[in-house]
Amino acid sequence: MSSTSVKTDPSPPAPSEASNRVTLGWTNRLLARPEIGALVAAVVIFIFFLIVAPAFRTPASFFTVLYQSSTIGIVAVAVGMLMIGGEFDLSAGVLVTTAGLFNAMFCYQLGINLWVGAILSLVLCLCIGFLNGYLVMRTGIPSFLITLGTFFVLQGANLGVTKLVTGSVSSPNINQMAGYSSLNWLFANEWEIGSVTLSITVVWWFLFVAVSAYVLQRTKIGNWIYAVGGNAASARAVGVPVTRVKVGLFMTVSFLGWFAGMHYLYNYNTLQAGNGVGNEFLYIIAAVVGGTLLTGGYGNAIGVAIGAFIFGMTSLCIVYAGWDPNWFKAFLGVMLLLAVMVNLYVKKLSTSRKVG
Template sequence: MSHSVQAAPPMPAPAEPPRFRRSLSSRVLGRPEVGALVAAILIFVFFLIAAPAFRSAESFFTVLYQSSTIGIVAVGVGLLMIGGEFDLSAGVITTTAGLVNSMFCWYFGVNLWVGALLSLAFCLLIGFVNGYLVMRTGIPSFLITLGTFFVLQGANLGVTKLVSGSVSSPDISQIQGYDSLGKIFASSFKVGPVTVWITVLWWALFVALAAWLLQRTRTGNWVYAVGGAAASARAVGVPVVRTKIGLFMGVSFLGWFVGMHTLYRFNTLQAGNGVGNEFLYIIAAVVGGTLLTGGFGNAVGVAIGAFIFGMTSLGIVYAGWDPNWFKAFLGVMLLLAVLVNLYIKRMATSRRLS
């Protein structure tokens, strides 16, 4: 008796696992600088309407100059915050840089180039010591650099008064090297009726270099890694100590740069200047999308944050309002930025895990 054997029905092909395709809007909303860009556009349009003097090209480039004096150091502070640390001495070190240059050359009668290089070495040493102490002692960078802040603030005032008899440095415009250094750090040029300060170009260059460093180099990966999870980064071979010390030295270098600009633009410095600017750098970084917890942010966002600072500080003046409201605005912007950044970080993280 023959039995017919029926062929088993073919097995259905395994279902292809669903693939998550990120839309253009998802990619855009996941970028740290998006919130700052939207805020910058809204603030810019607002002041165009509220302040007629804000509408000229001259006013716009004045805003860029004001932004650059904060934005240059904010680039370094932003990278350091992405790396998970703070530097509260970043504001006062700009004055220290200028005072070391001017007081040394005035007292000893040497070329200003010698003083500028000495000042650079001194500032880099401060950055190195800050980073070394943070990494070797385990004390939070907030406390280490707060101590550095007070040391530098006191030394600026005490040494300046001891050497010059006042709390301001002497006029250095007649010392050799002044003109050449002024061209590098404090020159300007005309584009039609508009005056463009060289710090605006330097700012753009530093932002571009920082963006390239973060996005295109292994060092940039290390910065994000040490800021997000330093212990895990160390376990996979990331040089945590070297990376963080380098970030502190980067802040000191950019602080030195702005100190040189201030000195060679105004010829003299007040020893008490710079106090409080460290908070402006941090605010620019946070408004630009940098998280206070580290591991998230980028250089373009920090630049937008600095631009918002310059735009608002001058826009209030152009509108004829009481400038005392400016700090109230900064506080509101900081709180809003923290909330927006946290939301964007959570949204970006959830999309990566989807």
């Protein structure tokens, strides 16, 4: 007597189980976003200062915060991309001042159009970026040390050359020179919109963030940047031009450093030779707070922008709240430590859930 076995298809998952899987997948994708921790922090800090700082509740104050954020955020965009590529640039802060000083003094001493000086200043900055990248790749010395050397060279040159040429530690006023009006409009224009003032640097900042986000997420170059930051040897083995990518990233930092230098020069018409020292750490902090790992290969432009916004919001809202502004640096240190720990935890949690 033979027995027949009846095969049955496995029953489909219950609606609740399917819903849980969808929720888990959505959570994994959310946690995989580098900027999620910074976004949560930005919302919390924003609400906190709305409560404790009544002066922050006006639209004019918010646009002032956006401007403050943009002055750090423009260079932080490039610094974040460089960090994703696995490198650092400690000369970015003083390079901003170098760009403006060169433009002002070169044109003032020779009596030529400021546009000539601006273009030559850009060439100088790009050469500095190229040299940083070339030395890092050629010598194998960590970028931290190479760019620290560049930092001291530029800092000394800013002070020494300015004192030698002008007899003081500030550049001459350039607001009466040929080419000033158009350059001022390009780098420092402001629009009055009702009761608020919108600076053109905010517009440029948003544009640079959008371009960076597109390059990182939608292009082959973006894939290369993540690859060289994650494992340069493996990237080279599969044909990624590691040297060109990293040198290009250093030059991108120099380009946006030049852009920020032009803003400071044409916004204030003169520059102090000692400016910019310490700003390199603010760029790095903005990137790290925005979810960029110090180890490279992880981060995005949106996160860096949020990190810069947190910086701008905190630096001004401490004043709006009537607190001692000397506490700001202490807050930055705490924020940096928390950001590093949160970023590592989120990345580990996201990776473990994907594996699971």
